[in-house]
Structure formats: structure tokens, C-alpha cells
Amino acid sequence: MFWTLFIWWDFFMKAFVYDRTHADWKNWVQERGEPAFRASQIMDWIYQKRVTSFEEMSNLPKGLRQCLSDSFDFAPLDNITTQQSADGTVKFLNRLHDGHAIETVIMRHHYGNSVCVTTQVGCRVGCTFCASTLGGLKRNLNAGEIVAQVVEAQRYLDREGERVGSVVIMGIGEPFENYDAMIQFIRVINDPKGLHIGQRHITVSTSGIVPNIYRFADEGLQVVLAISLHAPNQELRAKLMPVSRRFPLPELLEACQYYMEKTGRRITYEYALIGGKNDQPEHAHELGQLLAGTHCLVNLIPVNYVPERNYTRTPRNQIFEFKRILEGYKVNTTIRREHGSDIDAACGQLRAKHMDSGQKTS
Known part of the structure; x- marks a missing residue:
């Protein structure tokens, strides 16, 4: 019904x-x-x-x-709740016109404000460390519903005389499984008559939908592409990320190489460090050997604790050792600054809590 x-x-x-x-x-x-x-x-x-x-x-x-x-x-977003962290991070849980709930996050950086947007209600990719997949995929957002998140974030920042400087398409959902809406979203927010956010200030993250990486490379955009890698080999990646069974690691890396050659831009590989799973020195060496000589950046991410997943964080000294090993292979490596550690920071966590409270989004 x-x-x-x-x-x-x-x-x-x-x-x-x-x-x-x-x-x-x-x-x-x-x-x-x-x-x-x-x-x-x-x-x-x-x-x-x-x-x-x-x-x-x-x-x-x-x-x-x-x-x-x-x-x-006007694609109204009805605010359910807003959380503000001591570090300035702001997380919105908003209700869409059909009752579904989505998250949007404002993150503060020394270079300006970044907004993280959602592209789907839920997610079907099934990464084992991510709260976004809890409850599965409900539907895709259209381009207007994604743009509305940036506009609402800008309205929030208007009160402080600040503006949205960059956008990351890393919220709930797999952007490359809502490809056409994502591309239209990028074109709308990049439009000089609109929010005029530069393409190089827009990052899109994918778990590795290989056919659309090729398609994205041919769009002629200067957007930053980030790949959720999270493992140095196919066997481990398939355990952590079921999408790797559909698109194995060798095929993914081949698509990434095509992207780099076609666009001349480097790729960011995101690597969530999960205690005892993918954070050992041997994993770092294997990853270094895999990526050595490629035009890339590895972004190490201390995993956010999600009660339903029961994964633990990698100790900070071990994170730095992982970084040191990668740099030994001349792989550019950063450690992501944590945002909103005192609120429901993990992607999809606030929405999952809302659903668990009995206020279903479907």
C-alpha cells in the first residue's frame, strides 16, 4: 500500500x-x-x-x-534535529516530502566550510563498517533534493556571515548508483548564476562502481574523485565491501588508471582503519606496493564506532606508523581530521538512531 x-x-x-x-x-x-x-x-x-x-x-x-x-x-527539507559539535561541525537530520530522512553535514576547515551531502535514502552497497547501509536502500534523491541540502546549509551559514566553500558527495548512499542526478547536481551548484562552487572544490566518493568511473572520466569535469578502497587486496576488500565481488579490485584499479590518464587528475583513495582488520603493518606494506608509482593520495580515516558493527578504532600511534610505511613507498598520505567526535558523526548514524527510535523513514 x-x-x-x-x-x-x-x-x-x-x-x-x-x-x-x-x-x-x-x-x-x-x-x-x-x-x-x-x-x-x-x-x-x-x-x-x-x-x-x-x-x-x-x-x-x-x-x-x-x-x-x-x-x-522548493524541495522543502523539514528539519527533524540539528546537532552541533564543539569543533563547529553541524549535522542536520531532515525529512523529505515523502517522510524519508536524510543527513547533511557542515564541516569547518581552516580554508573554509565544506558541506557533505546525501545522494540516496539508505544504501545497498553494504560496507560492513558503515551505518548508511543499515535498513538498505529506499530510493534515489533527485538533483533538486541534493542541491537543496547545500542551499539549506548556506542559509544556516548566512547567520554567521559565512559561505559554503566546497562540497563533498560522501553522505548516505552511493553517488555512482544515482549517476544522472549526481551529474546534474554538480552542474547546478557549479553554475556561475547559482552557488558557483568551483569544480575543483567538489569531491565525489564512490565505493567502486567500475562502469561509471569510466563514464565519469569522459564527462570532462575537473571534480575530485575519491575511491573508497579500505583494503590492499581483493580477498579482504570483498569481506569488508561486498561491492568488490561485483567489481573486483584489479578491475577497479584499471578504471582508476583510465580516469587518471583521461583527466590528468590524481585520485584520492580513502582507507578506513579498522582495529585488527586492515590496519596491520603487513596491510600497509601491501597497500604501498599496490599504489607505488601511481598519481594518487591515500587518506587514512580512523573508523567511526557504529554499535551495530562493533568495530574498534586503530590506536593513534598505529595510524602514524601505517602512514610512515606508506610514505616509505613514496605514496602521498594524509590522516583525515576528525569532525564531530562528540555527536553522531558516522555517516548514517543519526538517521539510524532516528529509525531505531520508532520514527521510521519509510
Whole structure:
């Protein structure tokens, strides 16, 4: 019964204003007999003034405002709860129009504010150390629902006179399994008439959906690509990340090599260190040998504790030793700065807690 109602709602719902680039708006207004400059006015109201209703667009003709109202919604996000960490990290749990809940995070850096966005309600990839997969995949977000997360984060920062400087597509879900919406999202937030976030300030992370890595390489974008690696060999990776059974490690590395050659950009390999699983010196040596001589960066991530997974953190001195070993193979290596350690920091953790409380998102 629920899915029948959901399909009915999805069929009749309006498009979202955040779905469109300036070129899309230009086509839309001209199809309705309006001059092309109306597209810039609409984008200005949406992204610079950040209004939440068409009636506020006072320099548009009344008829055009009514047409917009009849055709579009603002993809409202209903805030369920907001957590703020002592380090300035802010985590939002928001409800979508159909009752599903998603997370968005603002992270503070010395170089500015970064926003981490969600691309799916849940995730089917099944990484054993990740809270996002608990409950499985419910649905994909459309581009407007992803853009709305950045706009809402910017509204929050407006109160402090700050702005969103970069975006990481690393929240709940596998972006490369919602590929078209992800690409449109990138084009919308990069649009000079919109939020104008530079492509080199946008990072997309994938667990390794090999066909779409090739596709992404051919898009002609200058976006940062991050690969969730988390193991130095196929056997261990398949245990930690079931997606590796679909796309084995050798195939993944081949796709990554194609990406680097096609774009001229290095790849970031994310490596979550899990106590006793993938954090031993032999793992570091194997990883160093695997990546030596490639144009890459390894980002070591102390795993976030998720009660349902019962994985433990690697001791800090062991993390530094892991880094030292990799650098011995001349592999550029960083340790990710922890954000929000005093709140539900793990990706999907706040949503999982919300679901466990009986407030289901489906």
C-alpha cells in the first residue's frame, strides 16, 4: 500500500526549482514567451537571495510567478534535529516530502566550510563498517533534493556571515548508483548564476562502481574523485565491501588508471582503519606496493564506532606508523581530521538512531 501511494505521489509531484541550471531556466522561460534575462532573475532569487516562495520574486511579472508556482516546488527539507559539535561541525537530520530522512553535514576547515551531502535514502552497497547501509536502500534523491541540502546549509551559514566553500558527495548512499542526478547536481551548484562552487572544490566518493568511473572520466569535469578502497587486496576488500565481488579490485584499479590518464587528475583513495582488520603493518606494506608509482593520495580515516558493527578504532600511534610505511613507498598520505567526535558523526548514524527510535523513514 505504501509503495502504491509513493508512486502516485511521485507521479503527480511538481519539479523542484533546484533541479535546473541557468541554461535549463533560459529554455524554460523562452518556451513560455518570456525574455531570456528572466532566467538570470530567477536564479538570483533562488541562489543569491535564497527566497522560499515565488511571491517573493518581486521583479517577475505576476503571471510568470503564478506559472512558476504551478510548475515547481522548493524541495522543502523539514528539519527533524540539528546537532552541533564543539569543533563547529553541524549535522542536520531532515525529512523529505515523502517522510524519508536524510543527513547533511557542515564541516569547518581552516580554508573554509565544506558541506557533505546525501545522494540516496539508505544504501545497498553494504560496507560492513558503515551505518548508511543499515535498513538498505529506499530510493534515489533527485538533483533538486541534493542541491537543496547545500542551499539549506548556506542559509544556516548566512547567520554567521559565512559561505559554503566546497562540497563533498560522501553522505548516505552511493553517488555512482544515482549517476544522472549526481551529474546534474554538480552542474547546478557549479553554475556561475547559482552557488558557483568551483569544480575543483567538489569531491565525489564512490565505493567502486567500475562502469561509471569510466563514464565519469569522459564527462570532462575537473571534480575530485575519491575511491573508497579500505583494503590492499581483493580477498579482504570483498569481506569488508561486498561491492568488490561485483567489481573486483584489479578491475577497479584499471578504471582508476583510465580516469587518471583521461583527466590528468590524481585520485584520492580513502582507507578506513579498522582495529585488527586492515590496519596491520603487513596491510600497509601491501597497500604501498599496490599504489607505488601511481598519481594518487591515500587518506587514512580512523573508523567511526557504529554499535551495530562493533568495530574498534586503530590506536593513534598505529595510524602514524601505517602512514610512515606508506610514505616509505613514496605514496602521498594524509590522516583525515576528525569532525564531530562528540555527536553522531558516522555517516548514517543519526538517521539510524532516528529509525531505531520508532520514527521510521519509510
